Amino acid sequence: MNKYLLSAWALALGTGTAVxxxxxxxxxxxxxxxxxxxxxxxxxxEGKPTTAVRVQIPEGVxxxxxxxxxxxxxxxxxxxxxxxxxxxxxxxxxxxxxxxWSGGSLPDEFYDEFVFRGTLxxxxxxxxxxxxxxxxxxxxxxxxxxxxxxAGQNEDALEYPAPGIKLLxxx
Amino acid sequence: MxxxxxxxxxxxxxxxxxxLAIGLLAAIMLLAVIAAPNRALAHAxxxxxxxxxxxxxxxSPTQFSLTFSEPVSPLVLxxxxxxxxxxxxTSFRLSDQTVEIGNPEVLGAGTHVLSWRVISAxxxxxxxxxxxxxxxxxxxxxxxxxxxxxxxxxxxTSKVLLYIGLFLxxxxxxxxxxxxxxxxxxxRFAIAAMLCGLVAAPxxxxxxxxxxxxxxxxxxxxxxxxxxxxxxxxxxxxLIALMALGLxxxxxxxxxxxxxxFAFAGLxxxxxxxxxxxxxxxxxxxxxxxxxxxxxxxxxAFWAGALAPLGxxxxxxPAEAGLFLxxxxxxxxxxxxxxxxxxxxxxVIQVQMPRALIDTAYGRLLLVKLALLIFLFTxxxxxxxxxxxxxxxxxTEVQRRLVRSIGVEVLIVLxxxxxxxxxxxxxxxxxxAIAAAQPASIHIHxxxxxxxxxxTPGHVGPVAASIVVMSGDFGPLDAKEVTLVLSKPxxxxxxxxxxxxxPGDGTWRVDDLVIPVPGRWTARLDILVSDFEMVKIEAxxxxxx
Numbered sequence: 001m002n003k004y005l006l007s008a009w010a011l012a013l014g015t016g017t018a019v020x021x022x023x024x025x026x027x028x029x030x031x032x033x034x035x036x037x038x039x040x041x042x043x044x045x046e047g048k049p050t051t052a053v054r055v056q057i058p059e060g061v062x063x064x065x066x067x068x069x070x071x072x073x074x075x076x077x078x079x080x081x082x083x084x085x086x087x088x089x090x091x092x093x094x095x096x097x098x099x100x101w102s103g104g105s106l107p108d109e110f111y112d113e114f115v116f117r118g119t120l121x122x123x124x125x126x127x128x129x130x131x132x133x134x135x136x137x138x139x140x141x142x143x144x145x146x147x148x149x150x151a152g153q154n155e156d157a158l159e160y161p162a163p164g165i166k167l168l169x170x171x
Numbered sequence: 172m173x174x175x176x177x178x179x180x181x182x183x184x185x186x187x188x189x190x191l192a193i194g195l196l197a198a199i200m201l202l203a204v205i206a207a208p209n210r211a212l213a214h215a216x217x218x219x220x221x222x223x224x225x226x227x228x229x230x231s232p233t234q235f236s237l238t239f240s241e242p243v244s245p246l247v248l249x250x251x252x253x254x255x256x257x258x259x260x261t262s263f264r265l266s267d268q269t270v271e272i273g274n275p276e277v278l279g280a281g282t283h284v285l286s287w288r289v290i291s292a293x294x295x296x297x298x299x300x301x302x303x304x305x306x307x308x309x310x311x312x313x314x315x316x317x318x319x320x321x322x323x324x325x326x327x328t329s330k331v332l333l334y335i336g337l338f339l340x341x342x343x344x345x346x347x348x349x350x351x352x353x354x355x356x357x358x359r360f361a362i363a364a365m366l367c368g369l370v371a372a373p374x375x376x377x378x379x380x381x382x383x384x385x386x387x388x389x390x391x392x393x394x395x396x397x398x399x400x401x402x403x404x405x406x407x408x409x410l411i412a413l414m415a416l417g418l419x420x421x422x423x424x425x426x427x428x429x430x431x432x433f434a435f436a437g438l439x440x441x442x443x444x445x446x447x448x449x450x451x452x453x454x455x456x457x458x459x460x461x462x463x464x465x466x467x468x469x470x471x472a473f474w475a476g477a478l479a480p481l482g483x484x485x486x487x488x489p490a491e492a493g494l495f496l497x498x499x500x501x502x503x504x505x506x507x508x509x510x511x512x513x514x515x516x517x518x519v520i521q522v523q524m525p526r527a528l529i530d531t532a533y534g535r536l537l538l539v540k541l542a543l544l545i546f547l548f549t550x551x552x553x554x555x556x557x558x559x560x561x562x563x564x565x566x567t568e569v570q571r572r573l574v575r576s577i578g579v580e581v582l583i584v585l586x587x588x589x590x591x592x593x594x595x596x597x598x599x600x601x602x603x604a605i606a607a608a609q610p611a612s613i614h615i616h617x618x619x620x621x622x623x624x625x626x627t628p629g630h631v632g633p634v635a636a637s638i639v640v641m642s643g644d645f646g647p648l649d650a651k652e653v654t655l656v657l658s659k660p661x662x663x664x665x666x667x668x669x670x671x672x673x674p675g676d677g678t679w680r681v682d683d684l685v686i687p688v689p690g691r692w693t694a695r696l697d698i699l700v701s702d703f704e705m706v707k708i709e710a711x712x713x714x715x716x
Contacts, residue, residue: 056703133703146703 032122044108064118216606253281280306294404336368341419342476348434357480415440442469470510482577527600
């Protein structure tokens, strides 16, 4: 068989890499500060409208509050943190672990943003990247923006990278 | 002792010997059935090896393993070091279809060759080698894998001579005892054929031993060669063939009164000897193939054996040969129908796909044999339905034509025996198909997760993948989703990505998969452990052409 034909065939079969990812607008923040996260959703899943966006809150991001959105049902899944954090002199041991906007419909050709804010704990390691895995659900399909690069791995090699921010030293 | 009582004694003795022979025969057949392995598939094919062929290892492995398409017993296992010095590997363990071989020493850097030679139920040895490197590849040591044509010709010749002894010799003795009605034409021919067989039978055992060990002809005198030959299933064939030849000779030179009994026992032994080893006897289903090989062998002996005595009888004593000719021609249609039916059944089992007739050496030999058979059947039919009646009536011109035609038939039979002996060296398409259908399997082990992936069949074309995922410490892993990604970066083919489904038996499956090119692919499994966590593990997998 012709090699080019084969390649074309394989190309047609293999899913093409995503052109645009779900990302955070502000891509760096200092530890110990309050961070306003703006999740940018540039398209649906393979042409289908987005019906739900779920974000996992990583350990060390406390006192999280999502911004309500007209047309979407907002849910906060709460849980215990792995350890206790100090916030304005008070110990905090639990809070939001997952935010869930659902019941809406964002067509593939439209763009939208999903917003929440939270405090980056002071003891988060500055210089590293903190990831917020996102599951984008559409009607009968899903795209999971949950891949975290292994040590030394290039982030560009990932098909569905989780959005993340670079942690800066405490101001 | 009076002459009469002497005759009575010999007669009694002969009868007793006859019953003894039949009892012995029954015992041997029983033994052969008991000794026949249950899972014989014939001509083992190598499925996977550890280390894989061409693998580069970080450090010396503690053991090697070879997995075949069916259970085997190792004959010779050798490790060749990078400098070319061989090390005999003597410690091995058989577990089902896998031979696990202990590595006696810590291997240095460089390319090593693991050379193996094994034997399976059909009694035919197969060999090969696996190359792997420690650290980095070096110049590969030289291992001779060349075909020993001298040994091959010797095996082929001894096989043809054994066939001559069994079919023309023992078969001839049967024809003389049962059909010739006291005529003794062809007796010397049959005796000569059987003597041929008596020389060839033990010799072929030694040659089998040489082939099994991969030793040159010069080593024929070594006892281990003969022990090895006797230890293979072909050992049975030789032992029973020797009995057949002995019984055939006894029927011609022994007491006349029991010649029929001996000749019959001899003919039965011919069938049993052939059914004891070889491709066809080792094929599944055994309850069908072994009796079919028996029928085929006994039928050939009846037909081919009768030709020479019949031809000689018609030529020398046309008057007495009439009855011989009459009996033979009455029996032969039934014998040929049985013979051909058994042959067709065996050919269908062995060849499976009509295309294999042309694509494989085995199939091509079968075509040559069929062409010779058509020629033989035409001659035989002419003899039977055109020449027999006038020849029996005493027409001398027709009798002469019949004798010439029978002579040609004998020559064709010899050619067919030569072709059939060539099958000794060609695996049947059935065995090749079994080898081709074997899955390509890998085990991927990481700290986070591990998986067993097998792609069936392990060659290019439409395949199905079966996946079992486990956690890194062999615990159960209830994945939400599993996706198989096959890629081959060196061939410019983009990854083939397929979600796996859960059929409900604890595995994951991908059915609609086509692998376009052979070679080393990278198999990656994307395992969705929880909503927000995915584990990706990958390993190379070799896809056969």
